Amino acid sequence: MEGMLFITVVIVIAALAFDLINGFHDTANAIATSVSTKALKPKHAIILAAVMNFVGAISFTGVAKTITKDIVDPFSLPHGDLVILAALISAITWNLVTWYFGIPSSSSHALIGSIAGGAIAAAGFGALEYKGFLTIVIGLIASPFIAFGVGYLIYSIFKIFLKNLNLSSTNRRFRYIQVATAALQSYTHGTNDAQKSMGIITLALIANGFQHTDDVQLWVQVSCAIAMAVGTSIGGWKIIKTVGGKIMKIKPVSGVAADLSSVIIIFGATFIHLPVSTTHVISSSILGVGTAHRVKGVKWDTAQRMITTWVITLPISAAIAAAIYFILKLFLA
Numbered sequence: 001m002e003g004m005l006f007i008t009v010v011i012v013i014a015a016l017a018f019d020l021i022n023g024f025h026d027t028a029n030a031i032a033t034s035v036s037t038k039a040l041k042p043k044h045a046i047i048l049a050a051v052m053n054f055v056g057a058i059s060f061t062g063v064a065k066t067i068t069k070d071i072v073d074p075f076s077l078p079h080g081d082l083v084i085l086a087a088l089i090s091a092i093t094w095n096l097v098t099w100y101f102g103i104p105s106s107s108s109h110a111l112i113g114s115i116a117g118g119a120i121a122a123a124g125f126g127a128l129e130y131k132g133f134l135t136i137v138i139g140l141i142a143s144p145f146i147a148f149g150v151g152y153l154i155y156s157i158f159k160i161f162l163k164n165l166n167l168s169s170t171n172r173r174f175r176y177i178q179v180a181t182a183a184l185q186s187y188t189h190g191t192n193d194a195q196k197s198m199g200i201i202t203l204a205l206i207a208n209g210f211q212h213t214d215d216v217q218l219w220v221q222v223s224c225a226i227a228m229a230v231g232t233s234i235g236g237w238k239i240i241k242t243v244g245g246k247i248m249k250i251k252p253v254s255g256v257a258a259d260l261s262s263v264i265i266i267f268g269a270t271f272i273h274l275p276v277s278t279t280h281v282i283s284s285s286i287l288g289v290g291t292a293h294r295v296k297g298v299k300w301d302t303a304q305r306m307i308t309t310w311v312i313t314l315p316i317s318a319a320i321a322a323a324i325y326f327i328l329k330l331f332l333a
Helices: 002-036 042-057 062-069 080-100 107-123 130-162 167-192 194-207 218-234 237-246 252-271 278-293 300-332
Strands: none
Touching (some): 002 107, 062 107, 062 130, 107 300, 167 218, 167 278, 278 300
16 A cells, blocks of 8 residues: 555656646747737746636646546556556656757647557557547547637638738737737636646546545645646746747737637637647647738748657657556566
8 A cells, every 4th residue: 555655646746747847848838929929028928827827727627537537447457557657757758858859749649648658558459448539639630720720710800800900000909919818828728738637646546546536636636736837937938939930920910819719729628628739729820820821921841840749749658658667567566
C-alpha cells in the first residue's frame, strides 16, 4: 500500500508539472494575437490569461472524465500506475522539446498519444477503449479544419461590414475588443486544457484503489487550476513569437476574428466533453483568417512546419511512453 501511495504522489506531482508546462506552452497561444497587435502589454496579457485560465479550469469537469475513462478502462488496466507515470513523463518531454524550438505542438496530442502508447505497452492493443479513443482522435483531427473554416468565415463577414470604414480607426476600436476576446480565449483554454491533468490524476487514483468513481475531487480541480495559472504567469515567449507573427501579420481586426473562432470551437468541444488541441485550434483559426485576408500573406513554410509537428506528435509520444513504461517496469514493478 505504501508503494502505491508513493507512486500516486509521484504521479500527482508529475501531472501538476505537466499542467504548469502546459500553462506556458499552450497558454501562449491564447494571448499571442493580443500581444502581437499591442492590444495588451505582455505582462498584462499574461496576468489576464493566468486569471482566466484558473476560472475556466474550475468551471467544468466533463473533459476530465473523458480523459479518465474513454482512452483506457482505469478499473482493469494492468500496471495502471506505471502506464500513467510513463505517459506523463513522455508528454512533458515532448512539450519541452517543442517549446525549446518554439514550435506550437499539441499538449493534448502528446498526452493522449502517451496514454495510448503506455497502455498498449502494458496490455496490448486490447487495452484501448476504441469507441472513446477514436472519438477523441476524430475530434483532435477535425477541430483544426473546423477552426480554419470558422476563421475564414468570420473574417470574410468582417470584411463585408467593415469595407467602407476607416482602417486606422477600425483597428483602434478592435484593439479594445481584443482585450475581451483574449480573456474569453484564455477562459476557454482553461475549461479544456487544465482538465486533462485532472483526468490523469483521477485515472491514477482509480488505478491504485484510492477512488472508485470517475468524479473529479475538488482538491484535484483546484490544484490543477493553480498549476495552469502559475505556468501561464511564467509565459511562453517562443510560442508567442511563432503564433503571433510567424504565421501571418496580425492586425486587431484579424486578431479578434481569430480569437472568436477559437473561442467557439474550444468552448463547443468543452460543452460536449471532448478534449481538443487548443494549439491546433488557435493556429488553424489564424490560418483561416489569414487565408480570407490574403492567401499570399500567410507564411506557409511556418504553417507546414507546424502541421508536420501536429502529425508526428501522436505516434512519437506513444512510442516514447511505451519505451519509458518498459524502463519503469524494469525498476519499479
